[in-house]
Amino acid sequence: MNEISMPVVALRGLTILPEMVVHFDVSRECSINAVNAAMEEEGQKLFLTAQKDPEIDMPEAEDLHKIGCVAVIKQIIKLPKNILRVLVAGECRAEFTEFEMTDPYYRAIICELPDENQLSDLVAVQADNPKIQGMCRSLQELYNNFIMWHPKYPRDMVKQISEYRDLHKLVDAVAANVPLHYTDLQDILEERDLMERYDLLSYKLVHEIQVMNIKEEIQNKVKERVDKHQRDYILREQLKLIREELGEESTVSDADEFKEKAEKLNAPEEVKEKLLKEISRFRSSMNSPAENGVIRTYIETMLEMPWDTMSEDCHDIVRAREILDRDHYGLEQVKERVLEFLAVRALAEKGNSPILCLVGPPGTGKTSIARSLATALDKKYVRISLGGVRDEAEIRGHRKTYVGAMPGRIANGLKTAGVKNPLMLLDEIDKVSNDYKGDTFSALLEVLDSEQNNKFRDHYLEVPLDLSEVFFVTTANTLQTIPGPLLDRMEVIEISSYTxxxxxxxxxxxxxxxxxxxxxxxxxxxxxxxxxxxxxxxxxxxxxxxxxxxxxxxxxxxxxxxxxxxxxxxxxxxxxxxxxxxxGKEKYQYQMANETDEVGIVRGLAWTSVGGVTLQIEVNVMPGKGQITLTGKLGDVMKESARTGISYIRSIGESYGLEEDYFEKHDIHIHIPEGAVPKDGPSAGITMATAILSAVTGRKVHADVAMTGEITLRGRVLPIGGVKEKLLAAKNAGIQKVLVPVENERDVKELSTEITRGLEIVPVSRMEEVLEHALVKGETE
The missing domain is CATH 1.10.8.60 (Helicase, Ruva Protein; domain 3)
Known part of the structure; x- marks a missing residue:
């Protein structure tokens, strides 16, 4: 082994391996001088070894690992504050034998350390050895699994590593490209045997993968075990602080306020449970402004409803009578009914509130009566106008899923009153209409049924609403447009025209x-x-x-x-x-009774929306072919009455001296003046029959007699309505005698003497009696 002297740089917290390309910063003066010296030498090589203790500033030989890496300097960048950034590429592992300080840097005598089994047959034939191939693939898979836990690591290395077939190069490449701790890399660097190094690297990778798995499992368990209330508290405080910084109202504090109000609310348990559930949803909907606003509106509506809040009724009947007499003149039937209700309430303490329906012409004080009732009973007063209401949701409310949903008018009326036992006026109930959105009348059936309305369901509130304590008063101009089932649930009190x-x-x-x-x-x-x-x-x-x-x-x-x-x-x-x-000048004049008795002219009585009127019916007979002419803008009912009257007169014509072919040789013209005014109704039958008989016989009719009633083919007189108004019209016109059907005699008895005074009211049951009173005896033209 050749020994070489080269500059030494001691690394702190870093280990360089062969095949590794890395940069590091050099700040110590001795290390800078070593880098500069290496740049001046041939090959520009450094010996890089790691310090055993990174905290030592001036290490000695015993403070360094003896085995390090020979690296070639690729690039040097000078940074501020006398710092060098050096890019190096590791070549081979080496061990220093001597270490000396050559002022002003360290030098060492090193010798390269080749792999001990580098020339073995196993390595030489590794390309064809299945075992080596399996080891390569295993290490590559470990590398891939390891890199999965480091998403920021460059992915191009994965492809490059997967292409290696040489085990020696693969081990060095993997070791150089895994982010292991520098002590683990030092262990790999110091292992000279390739197979041992392979096993050590594999162990390190498997160990790191297991550590990351265990770490993830622990984190998941910790998250699951975090106390929910503490987590909610932390999040709530954070949210509160954020909203305070933004200057917004705290949703959480609103939820707490709603919860406090809900717990204090005087309401059934079912309502409270629903409220608390919605408040919980309100807390969790802070990230959705649209849903948050819908839930807030619902909660506020529920909190404002008077679930079990009641006002104390006044049971002083004398005071109630004084208030009713003070506010309204007459209307005795209405006043008596209210006083009866008060008396029952005072004795029974509780009972079903009546449902009154005040029916009468416009302007007779139906709405003001309801207001006086509320004052007399000391109840809250709520008026709901139903005129033109055609959507069922106006009564039952909209479901919360719709945009702009709101409670129905009944629920809103209770919310406005603030108590569950107000007097609620449903004005103009006869003018409710229906369309494709539902039957509004049917929706009112539950509201106005004392057996059902204690559990009234409003679609918006979604909980039962007790209406049994509400005193309902409805008004209508006519009963004709109110369906029978709804009318059956109300106590009808008729308010007739004023005298x-x-x-x-x-x-x-x-x-x-x-x-x-x-x-x-x-x-x-x-x-x-x-x-x-x-x-x-x-x-x-x-x-x-x-x-x-x-x-x-x-x-x-x-x-x-x-x-x-x-x-x-x-x-x-x-x-x-x-x-x-x-x-200005007078607008109306009463059509007074005729001064003289005449033939073919009879005064009838009729009811209109503005009271009673008198109708003068005129009949003329002319030679002709038996035609009948009806003028005066008559309705179908009056036309049928006229034909019925003619048939009756023809049946009794012989007894009045009429020839058999009289009606075939004469035309009859029946006319009612004021042809521009439509006229219809079933109460002019006996009047037209009397006028026809007078015209065909030439007998005069008493001028001071008026009559009303329907006629049958056999001459019976049928009852009619509007007796009070008709008698008032007769009295104003100066009539002395009025003929009314005998079955209406009970209606006459209920009238005050103020109306009947000065009138001779004669009940009649057959047409013979009518003719006896109407025709002047023995006088003909």
């Missing part, structure tokens, strides 16, 4: 004070006489309620306010004589 006297009382006691206050006029500045109010009712309005009357009073107040400011008047008095100055 003229009632309208005067309402105007004096309620409307005039209200309008004076609204227009800023003091009572002593404007006075409207009772006679003026009566004239407004009679000649300026025609309605069942009092809305138009209130508008007329408001018109007087506006004109009076102008006079007070422009003309500096201190007091204004409106009477019958100067009423035209404020309201």
């Amino acid at each position: 003229d006297n009632e309208k005067v009382h309402i105007a004096v006691d309620h409307l005039i004070p209200k309008q004076l206050k609204k227009h800023g006029i003091k009572p002593e500045q404007l006075t409207i006489s009772k006679g003026a109010v009566e004239k407004i009712v009679r000649n300026y309005t025609r309605e069942a309620g009092v809305r138009q009357l209130e508008r007329k009073v408001g018109e007087i107040c506006r004109k009076s306010a102008r006079e007070i400011l422009e003309d500096k008047k201190n007091r204004i008095r409106v009477t019958e004589t100067n009423l035209h100055k404020y309201l």
Whole structure:
């Protein structure tokens, strides 16, 4: 073995192997001088050996490993602060025999260390030896597995290593390209026997792979064993700090606040469980703003609902009666029903709240009655307008999965009231409509059924809502459009038209004070006489309620306010004589009873949406071919009544002296004046029959008689509706005697004497009785 003297560089924490190309930084002065000296010598070689203790700054021979690596300097880069970066390539392993300090660097006498079995037959024929081939493949697989744990290691080396077929070169290449600790590399460097070095390298690789596997298993177990509450606490604190830095409200603190409110909420356990579940979802949805917002809205809605919060009802019946009488004139049936409810509540302490349906023409005070009921009962008042509602979700709510989902109007009404026992007015229930989105009437069935509404399901809330304590009041103008099953669940109270006297009382006691206050006029500045109010009712309005009357009073107040400011008047008095100055000429005149008895003219009575009216039916008979003409814009029902009346008259014509072919030789024309106004209904049958008989026989009809009722082919008189309104119309027209069906006699008895006073009301059951009272005896034209 040749001994060579060359400069020495002592490495700290680094071992260089043959076939290894690596760079390292040199900062010690002796090492820099050694590098410079090597650059000046032939071959530019260095002897590189590792220090046993990296902390020693000036090592001696005993502080160095005797076996190192001879390397060729490939590149030197000068760095700041007198540092050299040296790139070297390892050539062969060597051992120093002498070590000396040649100022200013170390030199050593070294000798190369060849592999002990390098020339053996096994190595010489390794290309054809199956054992050597198997060893190569095994080492290559170990290298691949080892590199998998180091994802940042260059992948091009994997392909290069896989191409080696020489075991000696493969062992050196693998050892030079695995990131092992420098002490492990030193052990490999000092092993001269190729087979032993192979075994040692394989062991080191397998050991490292097992260590990495065990490390991963431990990390997984540690992650699994981390206490969940502690982890949540750490994450919560981190999130809190981040949001504080961003200046945002803390979602976690909101969740804690929601949880605290949920635990204090006065609600059933089912509701609380649902709330706590949603709050848990709210905590975990912080990374999804859209979902977080939906859940937040739901939780806030649930917390605002009055699940078991109730207000105390007033059981003072005397006080309730005073409030109802103060706010409304008349309406005795409604007041009695409310007082009955109060009495039952006071005795039984709890009972099913009634579901009232107030039915009547517009302007009769149905909505204001509900407000007065709430005041009398000391209940919270909620009004829900159902006019035009056609989506079932308006009642039952939208499911949370829809964008913009919200509770139904019933649930929202309870949330607005803040208690579970308010008075809830469902206004205009007859104007609910249906479309492809569902049947709104059917959705109301559960709401207005006292046997079902204690577990009402709102699609948005998803938990049962108790509506059994709610006092429902509904209003409608007509019962015709309300389905039977829904109508069956409500207690119907009819509010009929106001009489003229009632309208005067309402105007004096309620409307005039209200309008004076609204227009800023003091009572002593404007006075409207009772006679003026009566004239407004009679000649300026025609309605069942009092809305138009209130508008007329408001018109007087506006004109009076102008006079007070422009003309500096201190007091204004409106009477019958100067009423035209404020309201203009009269708009309506009652069609008074005829002064003389006439042939073929009969006064009938009809019901309209604005009250009762009188209809003058005229019949003319002319020579012709038996044609019947009907004019006056009559509906199908009235046309059928006219034909029925004619058939009845023909059947009894002989008893009145009519020839058999009379109706074949004469044309009959039936007309009802005001042809632009549509007319229909089943209550004009006896009126048209009487007019026809009068015309064909020439007998006069009493001018002071009016009648209403339907006729059959055999002359029976059938009952009709709207008796109160029809009698009011007859009274206003100056009629003395009114013929009504005998079956409506019970309706007449329920009327106040104010309406029936001055009228002779005659019940009739057959057409013969009608003719007896209507036709003037013995007089013909």
